[in-house]
Amino acid sequence: MRNIPTRHTAGRTIGGAVAALSLITLTACGGDSGSESTGAAEKLGENEGEVSILAWPGYVEDGSTDPEVDWVSGFEKETGCQVTSKVYGTSDEAFNLAKSGEYDVVAASGDLTLRMIAAGQAAEVNTDLIPNYEGIYDFLKDREWNTVDEKNYGIPHGYGANLLMYNTKDVTPAPTSWKAVFEDAPKHKGQVTAYDSPIYIADAAVYLMAHQPDLGIENPYSLDEKQLAAAVDLLKAQRTSVGEYWSDYTKTQASFETGDTVVGTTWQVIANLIDPKKAPVEAILPSEGATGWNDTWMISSKSKSPNCAYAWLNHISDPEVNAQATEYFGEAPNSDKACEFASEGHCETFHAGDEEYAKKIWFWNTPINDCLDGRTDVECTDYQDWTKAWAEIKG
Amino acid sequence: MTLSSISSTLSRRPGIRLGLLLAAPLTWLVLVYVVALAALLVTAFWTIDSFTNELERTFTLDNVREITSEALYRTVTLRTLGVALLVTLIDCAIALPVGFYMAKVASRRSRHLLVIAFLMPLWASYLVKALAWRSLLSNGGLLDWAGGLVGLGTPGFGVTAIVLTQAYIWLPYVILPVYAAYERVPDSLLDAAGDLGARPARTFRTVVLPLVVPGLVAGSIFSFSLTMGDYITVNIVGGANQMLGNLVYINSGSNLPLAAAIALIPIAVIMIYLALVRRTGALENL
Amino acid sequence: MGPTESPQIQLDAVSKAYGDVMAVDALDLTIGDGEFFSMLGPSGSGKTTVLRLIAGFERADSGTIRLGSEDVTALAPFDRDVTTVFQDYALFPHLNVLDNVAYGLRVRGVSKAERSTRAREALGMVRLDHVAARKPTELSGGQRQRVALARAIVVRPKVLLLDEPLGALDLKLREQMQVELKQIQRELGITFVFVTHDQEEALTLSDRIAVFDSGRIVQLGTPKEIYESPTSQYVADFVGTSNVFDEQVSKRVLKMEGAFALRPEKILLSPLTASAPAGAMTAAGVITESIYIGTGHRVHIELEDGTQLVALEQSRGALHPDAAEPESRGDRVVASWSPGDLVPLGTDSSRAVQHR
Structure with missing residues (x-):
């Protein structure tokens, strides 16, 4: 659901078409479902000589995009594991690709991890076999998008928040709350933007948690029908003020620069990219908190190169490598040590290690029928319901 | 069997010859075209496991029921239909006079220049054109400036922007068949009508237009069906709006059967359109 | 009118x-x-x-x-x-x-x-x-x-x-x-x-x-x-077939000043031995081509000075007094015509003689 700056909508849409096609072929071949995982590895053996990785663009760079950007060649030399990688555009596309079992390692966002685990695609990961795991921020460990029934299914990578960005000239006084894009949205009718994905419903839920406690929302990814309906109503009201939704990084950047948009959700990296001469903008973490992402490096349950896979998980968690990769992508790294290797100011900008800041972030998760907040008396709405609701909101 | 005996057999048996000639393209057509379409149809009647995203191959009418009963799909279908019709109308309204000028008025030289000028955008990427319109339509863009001169702003991103952009993108597909249709009308017919007393407007209405209608219909099939299926332009200049293509796209990842069912809507609309066109008899003259 | x-x-x-x-x-x-x-x-x-x-x-x-x-x-x-x-x-x-x-x-x-x-x-x-x-x-x-x-x-x-x-x-x-x-x-x-x-x-x-x-x-x-x-000469040549004598040819063949046209059907062909009708102008030559055209023959003759001439011989019924076997290629003949059939041409035309 994120892109590096060089990609735009075309890649995404083509990706969608490919995903749709591959779904037909894959299912025709008869996917074997059910749990295949037989517990985590106890100890590591010899490296197999190759490892294939499925990841977001910008996560596995071997210098072919930019000769300066390379954290793969060193790994290959060191471990003897030759890396082949494939990038994907959406979590749904990744899910379908991962099912083929061709990929040893998958970098998955929170709206994908649980689906992978439920479908038996992800292997349990023994974190003891990954020396670099120890240094990773505690607030990223053992979370519901990487750990199920106290079993770890992967290593946290970087993280970031979906922030509120506004044009300081047009939006006064400076907002401190998501109210700016909900109740106060009509003030900037036609100039409000929001992230174009069903997962954005969680942003509305975060807002409702703070402003309508009667709804009893405990977790923005765990909404029963009534709660979802409230979020949908809020978003439908917002819709009348929305100029456009964005899913393409460069689109929203340009939109803020031209003044077509003055307030809406954003990522820190976009805020950094906007030319202050064109539009003076500020990106904040509002008082209600925000949604965000924390990606997980997972190992396929069908991997034929588990040793190389473990080696990669350790490599990508190495502070120096992690700093390089997360900085290139534009997110906070996963450890304090990584900050020592990052460029000056990077960790400050992205609030790395700021636990108070991280606490305010509701990391992306997959809405499923079993309520994530532990409720058992109701059935929660799942991602498919959210997809439908999202189409309805846009109308 | 020697080579010459093969070729003599083939020359005596045109049936075999035709079969061999068409075997490869037909296989391709059946596999890529028919099978894909059939897969789409069939998928529309399946469902999906909501968590694992696995297809469940059991027949159900749920998807069809959903798209026919829920207001969302009606709204989006009507919007898509409206946009497609508007785009087609605009393109036809431009193509009729422009095609006439190119085929009947312009000198040979300027005719060729015009044909090239109208074909040129076809070489540019679809995305580039849509993004160019985005910058034209944006705040402070060219349309904002030009509109400001007459006291209007840019129409901004939205349905108007979709219509403008799509009308621009599909225009060559309408102009070309219309121009070709004009080309096929002999000049002497225009002379003859004038000679018999018809003024230019009448000549156009009673002689030229009926002969250009097949080209117009061919062009409108392009602009109409291409607009019906579009979703990229909508993403780029459509503001917060969505069309049927966007609904297909958003569902294609998480609920393929529903996406397939939604995709049936434009297919059905275009079938109806073609049936209407057929009744006018314009298809036979293509 | x-x-x-x-x-x-x-x-x-x-x-x-x-x-x-x-x-x-x-x-x-x-x-x-x-x-x-x-x-x-x-x-x-x-x-x-x-x-x-x-x-x-x-x-x-x-x-x-x-x-x-x-x-x-x-x-x-x-x-x-x-x-x-x-x-x-x-x-x-x-x-x-x-x-x-x-x-x-x-x-x-x-x-x-x-x-x-x-x-x-x-x-x-x-x-x-x-x-x-x-x-x-x-x-x-x-x-x-x-x-x-x-x-x-x-x-x-x-x-x-x-x-x-x-x-x-x-x-x-x-x-x-x-x-x-x-x-x-x-x-x-x-x-x-x-x-x-x-x-x-x-x-x-x-x-x-x-x-x-x-x-x-x-x-x-x-x-x-x-x-x-x-x-x-242009009209004579374009309308029907004509033998056109420009000024030089006229001098040589007709012994006359000016340009003249002569329609092929006005020319009578006869054997060398036959005597020409009184008052007729004559020229001797060799038949280079005789083409059957249904209603008669189109006969091309080359005169002794090299001038080309076309004559039209009508097929005639057996009752006609002049009924005779048509001449064939290589025969030497005398072409004769009445001076009155010569049409004087204006001097405006300088076009080459072309038979159609």
């Missing part, structure tokens, strides 16, 4: 150029009411341009055009009381035959019932009432031609312009249509202006013929005048 008493069409100093090419060059022309007038010439001679100027499809660069007493120089085709039968017929392919014929009435606002009656009447004139419901594509060439004719005459124009209307028909059909055209013209009594490059057609049909060359009329007269008394 003379053209000057009741002029129907009058062109005064009309010019029309296409780029550097003068298609029509300061043309004066008067065509009388009810006349069958032909404009004859090779392609590019300007005859079709004159027709299109009269119809209004082209605008004259200078000069005036009158129809009846009205100056129509600046009028559009639809404001001129003239209709045209086009070379390619120009039938409207989307209309059936009846609607094609009724088109002119329709745009004139004639009621539906009346225009149907009149269109059927016109179709009757060309004997095509039975195809009224068909589309033009379902007709033969000759039928299309007649529909085009019916469509043009149904509006009862003062002048009918015909642009090589018979060019695409085969010989038999062409001859038949020539007769029909003549009959229809007589019946309607309106002016026909007929453009053709076929001299025989022009000679057969016309009251008067204008022979065109390079945008000018080089000779204007009755078919007989044009054929019998061409005033220039």
Whole structure:
């Protein structure tokens, strides 16, 4: 659901078409479902000589995009594991690709991890076999998008928040709350933007948690029908003020620069990219908190190169490598040590290690029928319901 | 069997010859075209496991029921239909006079220049054109400036922007068949009508237009069906709006059967359109 | 009836150029009411341009055009009381035959019932009432031609312009249509202006013929005048086959000053032994070719000084006193003709002698 700056909508849409096609072929071949995982590895053996990785663009760079950007060649030399990688555009596309079992390692966002685990695609990961795991921020460990029934299914990578960005000239006084894009949205009718994905419903839920406690929302990814309906109503009201939704990084950047948009959700990296001469903008973490992402490096349950896979998980968690990769992508790294290797100011900008800041972030998760907040008396709405609701909101 | 005996057999048996000639393209057509379409149809009647995203191959009418009963799909279908019709109308309204000028008025030289000028955008990427319109339509863009001169702003991103952009993108597909249709009308017919007393407007209405209608219909099939299926332009200049293509796209990842069912809507609309066109008899003259 | 008493069409100093090419060059022309007038010439001679100027499809660069007493120089085709039968017929392919014929009435606002009656009447004139419901594509060439004719005459124009209307028909059909055209013209009594490059057609049909060359009329007269008394080598040569003696040849063969034309059928061929009729001019030569053409033979002779001559020998019935075996190739003969059959030519033409 994120892109590096060089990609735009075309890649995404083509990706969608490919995903749709591959779904037909894959299912025709008869996917074997059910749990295949037989517990985590106890100890590591010899490296197999190759490892294939499925990841977001910008996560596995071997210098072919930019000769300066390379954290793969060193790994290959060191471990003897030759890396082949494939990038994907959406979590749904990744899910379908991962099912083929061709990929040893998958970098998955929170709206994908649980689906992978439920479908038996992800292997349990023994974190003891990954020396670099120890240094990773505690607030990223053992979370519901990487750990199920106290079993770890992967290593946290970087993280970031979906922030509120506004044009300081047009939006006064400076907002401190998501109210700016909900109740106060009509003030900037036609100039409000929001992230174009069903997962954005969680942003509305975060807002409702703070402003309508009667709804009893405990977790923005765990909404029963009534709660979802409230979020949908809020978003439908917002819709009348929305100029456009964005899913393409460069689109929203340009939109803020031209003044077509003055307030809406954003990522820190976009805020950094906007030319202050064109539009003076500020990106904040509002008082209600925000949604965000924390990606997980997972190992396929069908991997034929588990040793190389473990080696990669350790490599990508190495502070120096992690700093390089997360900085290139534009997110906070996963450890304090990584900050020592990052460029000056990077960790400050992205609030790395700021636990108070991280606490305010509701990391992306997959809405499923079993309520994530532990409720058992109701059935929660799942991602498919959210997809439908999202189409309805846009109308 | 020697080579010459093969070729003599083939020359005596045109049936075999035709079969061999068409075997490869037909296989391709059946596999890529028919099978894909059939897969789409069939998928529309399946469902999906909501968590694992696995297809469940059991027949159900749920998807069809959903798209026919829920207001969302009606709204989006009507919007898509409206946009497609508007785009087609605009393109036809431009193509009729422009095609006439190119085929009947312009000198040979300027005719060729015009044909090239109208074909040129076809070489540019679809995305580039849509993004160019985005910058034209944006705040402070060219349309904002030009509109400001007459006291209007840019129409901004939205349905108007979709219509403008799509009308621009599909225009060559309408102009070309219309121009070709004009080309096929002999000049002497225009002379003859004038000679018999018809003024230019009448000549156009009673002689030229009926002969250009097949080209117009061919062009409108392009602009109409291409607009019906579009979703990229909508993403780029459509503001917060969505069309049927966007609904297909958003569902294609998480609920393929529903996406397939939604995709049936434009297919059905275009079938109806073609049936209407057929009744006018314009298809036979293509 | 003379053209000057009741002029129907009058062109005064009309010019029309296409780029550097003068298609029509300061043309004066008067065509009388009810006349069958032909404009004859090779392609590019300007005859079709004159027709299109009269119809209004082209605008004259200078000069005036009158129809009846009205100056129509600046009028559009639809404001001129003239209709045209086009070379390619120009039938409207989307209309059936009846609607094609009724088109002119329709745009004139004639009621539906009346225009149907009149269109059927016109179709009757060309004997095509039975195809009224068909589309033009379902007709033969000759039928299309007649529909085009019916469509043009149904509006009862003062002048009918015909642009090589018979060019695409085969010989038999062409001859038949020539007769029909003549009959229809007589019946309607309106002016026909007929453009053709076929001299025989022009000679057969016309009251008067204008022979065109390079945008000018080089000779204007009755078919007989044009054929019998061409005033220039160009006309003598273009209209029918002629033996043309330029000044040098005349001096040598005829022992006369000036250029002359001699029609092949005026030449009598006889064996060397035979004596020439009194007062005849003679020249001896060898037959180089004798071509059978059904009604007789076309015989090419090379005179002793090398001059080429063409003679036409009519096949004759056995009763004819001069019936004789035709000469054959290689025979030496004497060609003789009456001095009165020699047509003196103007000196304007410098064109080479070409036999057609």
